[in-house]
Amino acid sequence: MIPEFLFFFFPMSKLQMLLFLVSIAFMIFSLKTYKRKKIGFFTFCFLFLGSLAVGVFSLKIQRLNAIGITFGLNRGADLIVYLSVMVLFYLIFYLLNTVSKSGTDLTRLISAMAIEKAFLENKAQILARKNSSPWDEFVFNVRVFNEERVLSQALDEMIEFGIRKFVFINDGSKDNSLSILEEKRREHPDLLFIILSHTINRGGGAANKTGYAFIRKYAELLQVKWMVGFDPDGQMDIKDMLAFQKAILKHPEADLFLGSRFIKGAKTLAMPRMRRCILAISRLVTRIFYGVRVSDPHNGYRVFTIPALQQITLEADGMHYANELNEQIGIHKLKFVEVPVYIRYTQYSLSKGQKNSNSIKLGFEMLYKKFLG
Structure with missing residues (x-):
């Protein structure tokens, strides 16, 4: 549950507030992960800037709708869905590459x-x-x-x-x-x-x-x-x-x-x-x-x-x-x-x-x- 007092300081819908909080969490997560050298610079930029964009658009939903219309979408929220799917596929391939590399390194050592x-x-x-x-x-x-x-x-x-x-x-x-x-x-x-x-x-x-x-x-x-x-x-x-x-x-x-x-x-x-x-x-x-x-x-x-x-x-x-x-x-x-x-x-x-x-x-x-x- 999202604390009600947040809506007093940030007048927005519950969905907007959820997106805003999630974007902040992902920004912090990507920054800490990058500092621990668990991800590369490109991946960090991709996650951090993507999360920042979601946070900004959650505050100004009209701007998101305007961008969505330029892509032929009825709502800006649809754009977030499609971008999320793209991010998901990227993360899947990133994890596959990481696991594959780890397995290859282990095999090389054992061999x-x-x-x-x-x-x-x-x-x-x-x-x-x-x-x-x-x-x-x-x-x-x-x-x-x-x-x-x-x-x-x-x-x-x-x-x-x-x-x-x-x-x-x-x-x-x-x-x-x-x-x-x-x-x-x-x-x-x-x-x-x-x-x-x-x-x-x-x-x-x-x-x-x-x-x-x-x-x-x-x-x-x-x-x-x-x-x-x-x-x-x-x-x-x-x-x-x-x-x-x-x-x-x-x-x-x-x-x-x-x-x-x-x-x-x-x-x-x-x-x-x-x-x-x-x-x-x-x-x-x-x-x-x-x-x-x-x-x-x-x-x-x-x-x-x-x-x-x-x-x-x-x-x-x-x-x-x-x-x-x-x-x-x-x-x-x-x-x-x-x-x-x-x-x-x-x-x-x-x-x-x-x-x-x-x-x-x-x-x-x-x-x-x-x-x-």
Whole structure:
């Protein structure tokens, strides 16, 4: 309730008095926030002067009405409503930017700590290793988050196939995933098992950023020419590396080799119809917004040359990183070849992967990052 005595000193309607008091409160709030260096100068001016204008117009409502008429409005109050909506949108985007920046800074810190610790733990083995197999020139970047149900089997298949160098990013797993990785490392001391652990879960994009950064930094010491993106959830088939190897020999000029579920020779098992529709839409969106004509833009089975990896910069912590990767391909004009792969959908992999309902969220995130991020 507004004290009645105020109306004795300031004859006006209750709405005018409310607007006047709110404007003063916002002016004080913006000034204190700016002094505490919580907002920038532009934001301070926007809030302070906007609040001042509302306060002035609340005292002289006729002036507000006159301004409203110049904009084709019947009442000046309508102008305040429209301006308030604009301010609200501005504040929303400002908060989104602030939260995004804070998250990026946190991920950068966690990533740097994981990279430094992992290199110190594995430095002696890295320096002592000598390549003895064609597969030694490939290093696998493997994201791990609560994968204890399938992780051991996936690792056994990869090791049996002949893969010898791994960079695992344990993205804050709460189950026994880390213990499984450490056990496999003890069982196979002849293999390079590098484990980078995030202290808290940061998302698929953040895990890849950490793995990419480690491999970029130490590629020469690792004695590798290619990095392979691989998920241990049971969807990908390690035998498809033979198709990638064949494509590499056939196209030595290519920078990337992208796995695809939708080209000749590819196979899928039990792909949900809705997932197929969503991927078709993502293919169209990728062409429109990024100018990259790929048949399967969200397939994580990829092989990068190290020079190509050095050019790629990702920012997203979540699954939007796939869109960023497609954008980077277009920006740097990287040459790519698509390789047919076999993707198996199981109840487990579908529960671990992207939900269909998240596609709308990813779409909004893509638009925000593309035009406002």
